[in-house]
Amino acid sequence: MTKLLTYNYIVLNLKNWLSVSVLAIGLLPIASFAQVRVGVGAAPRAAAPTPTNELTNYADPKDYEIGGLTVTGTRFLDPNSLVSLSGLKVGDKIRIPGEAQGSAIRKLMDSGLLEEVELFATNVQDGKIALNFAVKERPRLFRVNFVGIRKGEQESLKDKVKLNIGKIITTTVVKNTQMSVRKFFVEKGFLNTKVKITTIPDSSRNNATMRVQIDKGPKVKIHNIQFVGRSELDESKVRLKMKSTKQMRFGRVFSPSKFVPKKYEEDKQKLIEYYNKLGYRDAVIEKDSVINNGSKTIDLVLNLNEGRKYYIRNIDFEGNYLYPDTRLREVLGVRKGDVYNTEELEKKLNGNPGQDLSSLYMDDGYLYYSASPIERTIEGDSIDLEIRIFEGKQATINRIILNGNSKTSDHVVMRQIRTLPGQKFSKTNLIRTQRELATLGYFDPEKIGIQPIPQPDGTVDIEYTVEEKPSDQIELSGGWGGFIGFVGTLGLTFNNFSAKNIGNLSSWRPLPSGDGQRVSLRFQANGKQFQTYTLSFVEPWLGGRKPNALSVSMSHTVYRQYGLDFYTRGARGATAVGAYDNTAITIGLGRQLKKPDDFFTLNHSLTYQRYNLNNIDLFYNGYRNGRSNNFTFNTTLARNSVDNPQFPRSGSTFSVSGSFTPPYSVFRPADYKPSSEDRFKFVEYHKWMFDATWYQTVVGKLVLSARAHMGFLGSYNKRTEIGPFERFVLGGSGLAGQGVFALAQDIIGLRGYPDRRVYTADNNRTVDANQASQGGVVYNKYVMELRYPVSLNPSATIFVLGFVEGGNNWGSYKQFNPFDIKRSAGAGARIFMPAFGLIGIDYGWGFDALPGVQKANTGQFHFTIGQQFR
Numbered sequence: 001m002t003k004l005l006t007y008n009y010i011v012l013n014l015k016n017w018l019s020v021s022v023l024a025i026g027l028l029p030i031a032s033f034a035q036v037r038v039g040v041g042a043a044p045r046a047a048a049p050t051p052t053n054e055l056t057n058y059a060d061p062k063d064y065e066i067g068g069l070t071v072t073g074t075r076f077l078d079p080n081s082l083v084s085l086s087g088l089k090v091g092d093k094i095r096i097p098g099e100a101q102g103s104a105i106r107k108l109m110d111s112g113l114l115e116e117v118e119l120f121a122t123n124v125q126d127g128k129i130a131l132n133f134a135v136k137e138r139p140r141l142f143r144v145n146f147v148g149i150r151k152g153e154q155e156s157l158k159d160k161v162k163l164n165i166g167k168i169i170t171t172t173v174v175k176n177t178q179m180s181v182r183k184f185f186v187e188k189g190f191l192n193t194k195v196k197i198t199t200i201p202d203s204s205r206n207n208a209t210m211r212v213q214i215d216k217g218p219k220v221k222i223h224n225i226q227f228v229g230r231s232e233l234d235e236s237k238v239r240l241k242m243k244s245t246k247q248m249r250f251g252r253v254f255s256p257s258k259f260v261p262k263k264y265e266e267d268k269q270k271l272i273e274y275y276n277k278l279g280y281r282d283a284v285i286e287k288d289s290v291i292n293n294g295s296k297t298i299d300l301v302l303n304l305n306e307g308r309k310y311y312i313r314n315i316d317f318e319g320n321y322l323y324p325d326t327r328l329r330e331v332l333g334v335r336k337g338d339v340y341n342t343e344e345l346e347k348k349l350n351g352n353p354g355q356d357l358s359s360l361y362m363d364d365g366y367l368y369y370s371a372s373p374i375e376r377t378i379e380g381d382s383i384d385l386e387i388r389i390f391e392g393k394q395a396t397i398n399r400i401i402l403n404g405n406s407k408t409s410d411h412v413v414m415r416q417i418r419t420l421p422g423q424k425f426s427k428t429n430l431i432r433t434q435r436e437l438a439t440l441g442y443f444d445p446e447k448i449g450i451q452p453i454p455q456p457d458g459t460v461d462i463e464y465t466v467e468e469k470p471s472d473q474i475e476l477s478g479g480w481g482g483f484i485g486f487v488g489t490l491g492l493t494f495n496n497f498s499a500k501n502i503g504n505l506s507s508w509r510p511l512p513s514g515d516g517q518r519v520s521l522r523f524q525a526n527g528k529q530f531q532t533y534t535l536s537f538v539e540p541w542l543g544g545r546k547p548n549a550l551s552v553s554m555s556h557t558v559y560r561q562y563g564l565d566f567y568t569r570g571a572r573g574a575t576a577v578g579a580y581d582n583t584a585i586t587i588g589l590g591r592q593l594k595k596p597d598d599f600f601t602l603n604h605s606l607t608y609q610r611y612n613l614n615n616i617d618l619f620y621n622g623y624r625n626g627r628s629n630n631f632t633f634n635t636t637l638a639r640n641s642v643d644n645p646q647f648p649r650s651g652s653t654f655s656v657s658g659s660f661t662p663p664y665s666v667f668r669p670a671d672y673k674p675s676s677e678d679r680f681k682f683v684e685y686h687k688w689m690f691d692a693t694w695y696q697t698v699v700g701k702l703v704l705s706a707r708a709h710m711g712f713l714g715s716y717n718k719r720t721e722i723g724p725f726e727r728f729v730l731g732g733s734g735l736a737g738q739g740v741f742a743l744a745q746d747i748i749g750l751r752g753y754p755d756r757r758v759y760t761a762d763n764n765r766t767v768d769a770n771q772a773s774q775g776g777v778v779y780n781k782y783v784m785e786l787r788y789p790v791s792l793n794p795s796a797t798i799f800v801l802g803f804v805e806g807g808n809n810w811g812s813y814k815q816f817n818p819f820d821i822k823r824s825a826g827a828g829a830r831i832f833m834p835a836f837g838l839i840g841i842d843y844g845w846g847f848d849a850l851p852g853v854q855k856a857n858t859g860q861f862h863f864t865i866g867q868q869f870r
Contacts, residue, residue, distance in 0.1 A: 067128035092634025142207035189258030192217035284305030313740030365424030368392030398459035491522035626677035727775025730809035733862035752844030
């Protein structure tokens with residue numbers, strides 16, 4: 001065989017790092033005649049030997065036809081694929097010596113699969129030449145060993161440095177791994193990290209182990225930060241803007257003083273942006289120095305040139321034909337003498353939907369509007385601005401494109417969209433549509449995309465992209481009630497149900513879905529003593545044309561009261577001494593209003609409840625037997641403008657509701673005295689509820705939530721007493737399901753106090769457990785929370801919170817005092833998972849003693865699942 005060309009790993013390295021051209025490596029001659037073999041492993045055959053100098057004679061190259069192509073040395077790679085990769089084919093004409101063989105070798109080496117390639121002529125006869133590529137494959141990664149660091153750091157590195165087993169080990173892989181490992185530790189403050197990588201081959205399997213030796217060195221901290229040239233701003237404010245770059249001081253825990261180059265560069269940029277916001281448009285960091293004090297600390301010196309503070313003198317507009325300058329100045333809200341703040345100016349031009357200058361134009365269809373502020377004149381500390389406006393033409397919406405709604409039907413999405421074909425383009429309607437899609441609960445709020453696509457004819461297509469998320473919920477919980485012991489709950493809620501597809505078995509996955517209807521089933525029980533069953537259905541768009549919501553719900557509850565033998569013999573062996581059952585049905589109709597704005601809704605409903613009491617003790621003035629009928633008309637006016645139902649950052653909710661029974665007493669004679677069993681045959685009352693919540697981002701992701709709640713229960717005249725039904729029960733987590741008392745009451749939480757124990761009786765009478773659980777006729781509650789998100793992932797939205805709240809519950813209006821509240825404070829966390837709803841845990845501390853209790857309560861843990869704290 002005659003060796004024509006060799007290209008190995010050393011040559012590859014020279015090519016990569018020293019830029020030595022492969023063209024400098026020519027055909028390698030041999031000193032004697034070579035034995036010619038046909039293929040690899042074939043027996044020698046008689047043939048006229050071809051002198052080596054004929055194949056390697058640069059002065060007299062010859063043309064040959066490729067008669068055969070073979071590859072030897074492969075273990076994992078396909079020889080035919082390598083031949084194809086070389087670019088040579090049987091039957092090709094090549095010149096030897098020539099460029100063709102060098103090009104073939106380079107193509108194989110550039111693939112990164114091979115460590116060495118040699119090209120041999122195995123047979124030359126009758127103007128044909130047989131070629132063989134003798135290759136050596138690069139080793140594949142078998143194992144990665146991190147040496148010199150803790151086990152926890154090794155696990156973190158494996159997640160950070162993606163090295164797949166079986167990957168071919170190239171120089172690039174080694175260098176990238178080395179840089180990634182060093183970057184990992186530099187970002188943690190180990191500036192002097194050294195990384196050495198050794199590959200340990202296993203020739204028997206063509207594998208190799210990568211050994212990564214790491215020497216972190218000590219963590220480098222910032223000893224001192226010096227600001228040279230600072231005079232206009234207070235040093236404490238300047239240091240505060242360097243949020244991730246802090247110098248060492250005693251007691252620094254939450255903002256460590258480690259030096260991270262990436263964070264340092266970001267903080268320098270933030271510092272200049274802070275100066276710019278205050279009007280120092282020329283502020284720059286002329287130079288900065290990192291002074292090494294050894295291996296553990298550094299000093300930072302920043303040389304600042306603050307420049308002067310600038311103010312706005314005049315603002316003129318150019319290119320505006322639709323609106324006069326006076327109107328534009330009014331919307332812009334920038335006055336003569338204001339500090340020149342480019343960030344705030346840009347926000348007023350384009351960054352505040354509904355209130356900025358762009359909304360003035362874009363809400364009227366001017367999609368192509370743009371405004372560019374130009375500094376026309378700078379005199380002393382004053383700047384004259386010229387805002388150049390391009391109004392363009394009005395754009396009409398042509399098409400709506402939906403992507404990503406694989407489960408939810410198009411018509412369910414389309415009825416929430418405020419930008420319809422034929423309408424003028426509106427920026428405000430785009431933002432509102434994004435909110436409406438988020439509040440559906442079917443899509444990930446963080447991944448709702450809106451893309452206007454201008455068309456050549458002056459119209460615009462709008463593409464909405466959504467990502468489905470699980471929206472059905474399962475409630476599976478247990479709790480301990482003070483009166484009936486353990487209570488288990490099983491609930492199923494299907495939030496995107498489709499009633500019309502019930503007969504279509506192919507749509508059952510596991511139930512028919514996609515039409516935006518909601519079906520809920522709930523069962524709660526502790527065995528034979530207490531069971532409740534609930535079924536509800538909601539159609540949010542009755543008729544499909546307008547957002548008129550139809551709701552129907554039914555429930556049935558059974559409660560048996562046992563004597564003392566219940567605690568010794570259990571429910572199976574004990575005899576019930578009393579029983580109670582309640583059946584309820586509600587039909588409601590709600591609609592969205594357009595005035596005062598379309599965030600308002602109005603809901604009406606009719607409810608019928610039947611209560612059967614059989615020797616059951618309600619602890620209410622001897623009322624133990626009888627049948628009560630409760631016909632109620634309910635109406636609620638509500639407004640909801642929150643931006644995200646799971647973790648609101650802005651907006652508010654408000655509702656006021658009234659419930660009214662027929663005024664039976666008006667038609668009764670003044671001397672009417674019913675029997676004890678007929679006292680509440682027809683329940684009579686009027687009930688008012690008020691709830692309001694406000695959300696505001698404080699800084700970054702920190703959100704303030706403020707809430708107020710009030711409720712009033714009254715009678716139509718003095719002759720009619722307020723019965724035991726629909727009263728307010730305050731305290732604890734607000735969980736219902738504690739026996740007979742929870743069946744006809746509003747259960748309101750007040751963290752930091754025991755369940756159902758916050759109650760103030762008339763004339764400050766001693767309050768026992770039964771009286772408190774009987775409930776009050778008026779209550780109020782105030783809450784303030786600071787919330788911070790840990791994860792906004794739609795599969796598990798998690799946030800932590802701190803709270804202060806106060807409230808009280810009164811047995812009569814004579815004692816009512818909205819400022820006499822029981823105060824508490826504490827902290828907690830919320831986890832929203834689509835399958836289970838909202839899960840919450842809080843620890844609250846009550847500061848005030850309850851009536852009948854000598855001292856204030858100690859701390860209380862509260863746990864809820866599937867409900868909001870009210």
